[in-house]
Structure formats: C-alpha cells, structure tokens
Amino acid sequence: MRIVIIAALLSLAAPATAAESTIEMLNSKDGENQVFSEKFTKVAKGDTVTFKASKPGHNAEFVPGGFPQGAQELRGQVGRDVAYRFDVPGIYLIRCAPHYGLGMVVVVEVETPSNLDQIKQLSLPGKVRAVVDEQLKKAVM
Numbered sequence: 001m002r003i004v005i006i007a008a009l010l011s012l013a014a015p016a017t018a019a020e021s022t023i024e025m026l027n028s029k030d031g032e033n034q035v036f037s038e039k040f041t042k043v044a045k046g047d048t049v050t051f052k053a054s055k056p057g058h059n060a061e062f063v064p065g066g067f068p069q070g071a072q073e074l075r076g077q078v079g080r081d082v083a084y085r086f087d088v089p090g091i092y093l094i095r096c097a098p099h100y101g102l103g104m105v106v107v108v109e110v111e112t113p114s115n116l117d118q119i120k121q122l123s124l125p126g127k128v129r130a131v132v133d134e135q136l137k138k139a140v141m
Helices: 002-013 097-102 116-120 126-136
Strands: 020-029 032-036 040-043 048-052 082-085 090-095 105-110
Touching (some): 116 126
Antiparallel strands (some): 020 032, 048 082
16 A cells, blocks of 8 residues: 555656647648748747758747747748747747748647736737738747
C-alpha cells in the first residue's frame, strides 16, 4: 500500500514535459492566400512551436511590439524553418514579413496574457488588424 501511495505522489511531483507543435507557412489554405496553417494557437509556457516554411518565400518573426516584455526575439530567415520556445506568458503576434500586408499573421497565447491591452493598442495594417481582432476573441479575457 505504501509503495502505491509513494508512486502516486512521485508521479504528481514529476515535471511536465514541454510540448512541441508545428505551424506551416503556406501559399494558400481554404481559399485564402499567403497564410499560416493556423491563425490562433494556445501553448503552455516552455512549449516550442516550429514555423515550417512549407512553401518558399515565407518567414516567421515578431510583429514589432506584438510580444510580451522579456521575450527573446524571433526573426526567421525567408525560406527557412524556425523553432521558438515560448518562455514568457502573454500574447505573441507572429508575421511573415513579405506577406504581412496581406494579413499573414498568427496569434499565439501563452498561459494568461499580461499584454493584451498592449496588443489591442498596436497600430496594425487593416487586414492584419481584422485577423488579430478576430483571433483575440479566442484568447483568455
């Protein structure tokens, strides 16, 4: 009986492993051009997302001012995959620089967002603002 209780307690104390996921950078999906495979994703602190250049001509980088204070920079090269570990809770806006004006942006929520007001106040191009506002409805408010 003691062994079962000890084993149960040890399993509760074991650290959770970080998850890994992939978001593709695409030329088209579901009738839309120049898009990420997801417009919104929620991850836990410590999770890693790989932004996969499934088609040439795309990159993944932060929208200026579109990430929480203290986060490490994300600036992928055009045509290359880039992985990013999300270590700071908040909302992150990630764009494809060559197709940003076309609305190619993804919203990533990491745990409880502390920078939601900052994101809502950003000056963004029209189509990007529409995508971001729609996706923010999915975020914790």
